[in-house]
Amino acid sequence: MILTDIGQNIFDMFRGLGDIGMFIAIAIVIWLDGAAFPTLPEVWLVFIWNAHPAPSFSFGLTLVLVATMASVAGTLSLYSVVKLAGLPKRIQRAMSGYTNWLIVNDERLLVLNRFAPLIPYTGAFIAANNWNIRKATIYLFGSALLKFSAWVAVFAVLRENLVGDLSPWISLALVAIVITASTIVSLTYRKKRKGVPRNDLDSGANLQ
Secondary structure, eight states: OHHHHHHHHHHHHHGGGHHHHHHHHHHHHHHHHHHTSOOOHHHHHHHHHHHSSSOOHHHHHHHHHHHHHHHHHHHHHHHHHHHHHOOOHHHHHHHHHHHHHSSOOSTTHHHHHHHSOOSSSHHHHHHHTTOOHHHHHHHHHHHHHHHHHHHHHHHHHHHHHOOTTHHHHHHHHHHHHHHHHHHHHHHHHHHHHHTSOHHHHHHHHHTO
């Protein structure tokens, strides 16, 4: 409820500016999602797409680019703060140990994490693992562009083929299903990995 209220307040603040205001609002919401706390960006994408009287291809393209840039900016903002302020050694070791426990434990994990949330506060993990920031940025940008493009395409198809007020509700239901499924996949993976002997994990890490 609190996250919904925060998002609603942001959109109410910029609603009077039309499309530009909506782009500013979604940029802030998605930036917060990467830099501070989860804000469910897909839900607000549904809201923006279906609130527009006649979304065009250029509107959708701009929405995807704004969402992608905001997502990358949010993650890199958290990365910069952690790099500047540093992390307690104990926390850094724990974060590095957790990523080493995963089958994919380098920058490629950022792509997987975009679709199945394995690591929270992604920017902090990039800093803790001393990943190559240029490579990480490329993976962040590419995966965000793919994800947001797919969502906007789905919303466009649903709006084009459904009548009345069905489109936003089915879009929201689809978002909820995908988020739930990705969370279940993530939790299932973590549970299975707990049963892997430590020497197997180390061997797997050495193969990366």
